[in-house]
Every structure is written in structure tokens, then in C-alpha cells.
Amino acid sequence: MRRENALDVVEMIEGLLRNQSTLNYQELVTVLNKLEDVVNLSVVTPNLGQALINIISDILESDSNLLPFTNTILNITEAVGDRMVGYEGSSTLIAPAIAISVVDVVPEQFGSLTFGVSSDRAGTKPEIFINRYPFNSTVAFISLPSALQHSFPQSNHQSPPRVTFQFFGIPVLFKSSQKGHVLNTFVVSASVTNASSPIKDLDEDVKVTLHHLIPNTLYRDVQCVYWNFNKNDGHGGWDDYGCRRYNSSSDYTTCLCDHLTHFGVLLDVSRTQVDPANEQILTIITYVGCGVSSLFLGITVLTYTAFEKLRRDYPSQILINLSLALLGLNLVFLVNSWLSSWGLYGLCVAVASTLHYFLLASFTWMGLEAVNMYFALVKVFNVYVPSYILKFCALGWGIPLVICVLVLIVNREAYGSLLYTDAQPTLDNSDNFCWLQDNVTFYVSVVAYAVLIFLFNIAVFVVVLIQIRHMRVNSPAGTSRGLIHDLKGVASLTLLLGLTWTVGFFTWGPARIVLLYLFSGLNTLQAKYCKRACNYEDMSSCISSKEELVAKQLLIESDCYTAAQQ
Structure with missing residues (x-):
């Protein structure tokens, strides 16, 4: 050529x-x-x-x-x-997705230099401002310190020192190498042509202000980063060395860096950090477990519905409601990602709120199981509650409904997914899941509520064990049973009250991965144990013992707990 x-x-x-x-x-x-x-x-x-x-x-x-x-x-x-x-002095090249400005400088007269970009992000070309702050729709602004003059090459009449600015108006070119983070700004860079040495460890910081593509109304963690060409086997990736956050609001983040390169801001979109290999395994366990749980919960509900004598007593009726809550939680979880992929914000809010509702309903019915157990085994006499099951239903289905309605009234934006915004598409679509996006709402309406339920259930669990112990001591001679039978009873109580959920609250820190696998594995083993314990020749006896149902339900309890956190 x-x-x-x-x-x-x-x-x-x-x-x-x-x-x-x-x-x-x-x-x-x-x-x-x-x-x-x-x-x-x-x-x-x-x-x-x-x-x-x-x-x-x-x-x-x-x-x-x-x-x-x-x-x-x-x-x-x-x-x-x-x-x-x-060109003379400076020149700017502008296209819809990119802009470049070059500015010739005199080292001895250099004080500072700024590069600003204004854009309505509607497909029009960005507007560039040199040594002026953009008036409206600022999406990027970078200010170079006076200390940069020491890094300029020796000037000559043929090629004076030059500063080059670049702006990339579409972030699809960059991919976050950090799992759970997405690039939440456009990218801006500054460099010096023919610098005497790599420009780093500056005495004064480079100041970079970037507009968020996704408004950080939930004030999640943001990270100031630069593009490291050497990461990921030479393919490049984001790095935070030499950059720190100066301040951040819902719309902007200002970073301070001691070197020149391409700058951006990452948004933390995950509450948990699991390495890709374990995450893939846990994802498989989650969906397989939820599918199996849905099948057996459906069978259980149909069986109780078909045989009237199985649902006459209060425990069976409570168990049916618990099964329905868990079945709803299972099914909504399984279709969540698929419905989220439709790209309809209203549908995503509906799915997230429904998932929240069934999760809270499951917690509530576990608590009501404990209440009924307390009445049956501890307060045996002088306890009569009119419209017993009707009141339980009002509490079991009503309390979660009130909580979800309050969330929708107070802050509807708490429900949703990071994919439903007016900003340019981000790179990491792993958050294609409709759920609570507000940390405060999550911890108040899910974590705190679950903690209260399980503290109550643990108290009932201890009281019931003490009561059973007293009954064993006072039982006639020759009627005592073996250790295996006692262990089965304890296991049944643990499953029925949902106490295995409490393991999930300790899935953090160095033991997080181990506890996640332990959480899922224990519940899988419980299902196998109850399957062996049931006498399949007497179906009514097997189901009325409640052991198989509760074991099957715990597959969803273990496997979907991680999904409920995200």
C-alpha cells in the first residue's frame, strides 16, 4: 500500500x-x-x-x-x-462512539490541562471541551496536574510535546476481569507522546470524574480502575493499582490516580464472591435440586389433596401450606432467569416480588410449624384456639404479603435487575436475575426476618427435645427405644423446623465454599435418609410421618438459599 x-x-x-x-x-x-x-x-x-x-x-x-x-x-x-x-496547537477527531483530542504543550509553561466530554448518550457525537468544564450532560472529565511537566520529552521545533486524550462512548470494548463487577462508566484516557519514561508515581494525582451508566441509587461499592494491557495473558483487564476513589454519589464517581492510562469505574453487583469453578458446580446443584424438589413437593401436595384422611389433622394442613410455599418458591426461581431475559422491567419487578413473597411465606410457615409443635407437645392441655387453621393461614400468607406490599410502596426500585436501565448494555450478564437490588431492603425484609423465625424455631426445638426427654424418663419400663430412633426424631425436628437454613448464615469468610457445599450436602443426605426410613408398602404411613416431604423440601431450602441472596 x-x-x-x-x-x-x-x-x-x-x-x-x-x-x-x-x-x-x-x-x-x-x-x-x-x-x-x-x-x-x-x-x-x-x-x-x-x-x-x-x-x-x-x-x-x-x-x-x-x-x-x-x-x-x-x-x-x-x-x-x-x-x-x-494541525496547529490542538486537534479533535469525533465519531459517535469515540473521540480523540491532541494538544501540543510547552513544558515550561504547563500548569494544568483538562479534557471534558459532554453527551446525551442518544447516539449523537460527543462534544469535547479542552480546559473548560462541560456545562451539561457531562459523562467524563479528566484533569492533569502540573507535576506532569517533569515527564514531558525534551521539546524541539519539529515535534513539541503532545498530550493525547481518548474517549470511548461504548463500553462494549472493555470486559471486567473481576467476577461480580461491571463497567459502569464510559472510558477516558490520557497519555503523553514520546514520554521520557512511563508516567507513573506522580507527585500530584490525576483527577478523573466519570458519570455512572447505571445510577448507583443503592450506593453499592464502586472501584476506580485502569486498563492493564498485560493482564489475562496479554488480552488486558481492569486493575486498581495506583487508583483510589475520592468521592462517589449516585450519578458520579471521582477517582485519583498517580499515572496515565485508560480509566473507568467498576460497580459491584454481587453480594457474594465465589470462584467460577465452584460457582458453576453450585449452579448445577441449585437447578437440579430445585427441579427435583418441585417434583416431589408437587407429588406430596397432590397426595394430601387426594386422600382426605391424610389432611384431617392440623399438622397435615400446616404441612400442605408449607409445601405450597416451597413449591411456589421453587417454580419462580426456576423460571426467573428466563423471564428476566425478556427485558421487561415491569415483569422483572413482578417476578422479584413474587420470589420474595414465597421465600417469606416459606419462613413463616416454618415458624408456624414450630408454634403448632409447641402447642401439641408442650402446652398439651387447656389450649383451644377457634378457627385455628384459618388464623394460621392469615398469618402464613398475610404477613409476607404485607411485607412485599410495603417494599413496593416505599421503594419499588428495590426490586429488579441491573439489566433494566436506560444505560448502554454492560458486559457481564451474570446478573440476569430478578431479585432485591437494595442491600437495606434485603437485610431487613429477608435476613432479619429469617433470623427471627429461626431463633424462635431453635428455642422451640430445644424445648421439644427437653419435653421428649422427660417423656422418655417417665415412660414405663421396656418401652424405651434405641439411639437410632432418637437420632431419627431429632433429624425430623431439624428438617421440619427448617433449622438447616441456619448453616447458610455462616457461609462467609474463609470457610464460605466449604459451608455452601456442606449446606447442600447435608440436605441431600437427609433426603436419602428419609427415603430409606419410609415404608413404601404403606404410603399413608410414609407421608403422614412427614419425613419424606420435609426431606424433599430441604433440597430447595439448601440449593435456593444461595440464589435468594443474589
Whole structure:
């Protein structure tokens, strides 16, 4: 390729890209290699630079997989700024998805330099402000300190020191290498052409202010980061070395960094941190367990409904309601991600609130199981409650309803998913799950409520064990039973009251992964134990013992607890 026809080649490539919405891997390799040749072999005039930037913008706006080419694209854009000639003082190249500004400086007169970007993020080209703060719709602002003058190369009349700014208006080019984090801002960078040494450990900080793509109304943790070209085997990734958060609001975060590079802000969208391998295993356990639990809970409900004598007593009627609550929790969880993928915010709120409701209903009916057990085994005499089951139903289904309605009234935005915003799509779609997004609401309406229920159930559990012990001591000679029978009784009580949930409250810190597996494994073993304990030749005896139902229900209790946290 000759230098004279470089602009023609670039315009031809630009024309071809206009008709293609997606480029495959090989097409991207070909186009980017050609752009590198143009930059390296040609004189980059403002006209040629603008044509190159237009092509990069078209590539960024396409549906192509750009992750393997992030470093290549960044190097091309920086080379355009470094090699541009034919302008006086400064020059700016603007396209819908990218902007580049180059500013020639005099080291001895350098005090500070700012680069601001204003955009309505509606597909129009961004507006660039040099040494002026943008008036409206500021999406990025970077201020360079006076200490930067010590890093400028020695000036000469042919090539004065130059500062290059870059702005990327579509974050699809960058992928977070940190699980549970998403890039929540556009990316802005600053560099010095032909610097005497890598610009780092500055005496004064570079100040970067970035607008959040997703308003951080829940005040989740944000992290100031820069793009490290060497991470992920040379593919690049986000790193926080030398950068720290100065302040943050729901709309903006200001970072302070001691070096120059590409800057962004990551948003923490997960309450838990599990490595990918264990997360995949736990996900499989979750969905398989929920599916099996749904099957057996459905069978149990149908069996109790079909045989009237099985549902005559109070314990059986309470157990039916508990089974229905757990079945609802199971089914909503299984279809949650699918419904979330429809992209309807109202539907996501409905799904999240329904999941919240059935989770609270499950907790409530476990508590009511404890109340009924206390009346039956401890307060045996002089206890008569009119409309006993009706009042239990009012409490079991009414209390969760009141809590969910209050959440919707006070803060409806507490329900939802990070995917339903007006911002540009983020990179990590692992949060395609409709659930509580507000930490305060989650801990008050789920964690605190569950703690109260389980503290009460543990108290009843202890009282019932003491009562059973007294009954054993006072039983006639020859009627005592063995240790195995006692262990089965304790296991049944533990399952019936949902006490295995309490293990989930300790799934943090160094033992988190172990406890998550222990939590799921214990409940799976309980299901096997109860299956062996039941006499399948007498179905009514098996079901009325409640052991199989409770064991099956605990699959959802163990496996869906992690999902309920997210």
C-alpha cells in the first residue's frame, strides 16, 4: 500500500463496514491489520485520522465480539493521536462512539490541562471541551496536574510535546476481569507522546470524574480502575493499582490516580464472591435440586389433596401450606432467569416480588410449624384456639404479603435487575436475575426476618427435645427405644423446623465454599435418609410421618438459599 492512496483505502473499508452489522473473527483481524498498516506507513493528517476514527466507531457500534481485540484497538487509536500532523496547537477527531483530542504543550509553561466530554448518550457525537468544564450532560472529565511537566520529552521545533486524550462512548470494548463487577462508566484516557519514561508515581494525582451508566441509587461499592494491557495473558483487564476513589454519589464517581492510562469505574453487583469453578458446580446443584424438589413437593401436595384422611389433622394442613410455599418458591426461581431475559422491567419487578413473597411465606410457615409443635407437645392441655387453621393461614400468607406490599410502596426500585436501565448494555450478564437490588431492603425484609423465625424455631426445638426427654424418663419400663430412633426424631425436628437454613448464615469468610457445599450436602443426605426410613408398602404411613416431604423440601431450602441472596 502506498502512502498516497491510504485515505482511499480507509474510505473503501469504511464504505464496506456500513453494510455489515457484525464482523466475524477473521474479518476483524483483516480490518484491524489494514488499519495498523495505514497508521504505521502513512502520514496521518486530520482527514485520514478522522476516517480511521470513523471506522473504529463503526466497529465499536457493531455486534461483533471485540474482546480478543481490545488491546489492538486501543493501540491503533493511540497511534492515530501520536502520529497526527498538519494541525496547529490542538486537534479533535469525533465519531459517535469515540473521540480523540491532541494538544501540543510547552513544558515550561504547563500548569494544568483538562479534557471534558459532554453527551446525551442518544447516539449523537460527543462534544469535547479542552480546559473548560462541560456545562451539561457531562459523562467524563479528566484533569492533569502540573507535576506532569517533569515527564514531558525534551521539546524541539519539529515535534513539541503532545498530550493525547481518548474517549470511548461504548463500553462494549472493555470486559471486567473481576467476577461480580461491571463497567459502569464510559472510558477516558490520557497519555503523553514520546514520554521520557512511563508516567507513573506522580507527585500530584490525576483527577478523573466519570458519570455512572447505571445510577448507583443503592450506593453499592464502586472501584476506580485502569486498563492493564498485560493482564489475562496479554488480552488486558481492569486493575486498581495506583487508583483510589475520592468521592462517589449516585450519578458520579471521582477517582485519583498517580499515572496515565485508560480509566473507568467498576460497580459491584454481587453480594457474594465465589470462584467460577465452584460457582458453576453450585449452579448445577441449585437447578437440579430445585427441579427435583418441585417434583416431589408437587407429588406430596397432590397426595394430601387426594386422600382426605391424610389432611384431617392440623399438622397435615400446616404441612400442605408449607409445601405450597416451597413449591411456589421453587417454580419462580426456576423460571426467573428466563423471564428476566425478556427485558421487561415491569415483569422483572413482578417476578422479584413474587420470589420474595414465597421465600417469606416459606419462613413463616416454618415458624408456624414450630408454634403448632409447641402447642401439641408442650402446652398439651387447656389450649383451644377457634378457627385455628384459618388464623394460621392469615398469618402464613398475610404477613409476607404485607411485607412485599410495603417494599413496593416505599421503594419499588428495590426490586429488579441491573439489566433494566436506560444505560448502554454492560458486559457481564451474570446478573440476569430478578431479585432485591437494595442491600437495606434485603437485610431487613429477608435476613432479619429469617433470623427471627429461626431463633424462635431453635428455642422451640430445644424445648421439644427437653419435653421428649422427660417423656422418655417417665415412660414405663421396656418401652424405651434405641439411639437410632432418637437420632431419627431429632433429624425430623431439624428438617421440619427448617433449622438447616441456619448453616447458610455462616457461609462467609474463609470457610464460605466449604459451608455452601456442606449446606447442600447435608440436605441431600437427609433426603436419602428419609427415603430409606419410609415404608413404601404403606404410603399413608410414609407421608403422614412427614419425613419424606420435609426431606424433599430441604433440597430447595439448601440449593435456593444461595440464589435468594443474589
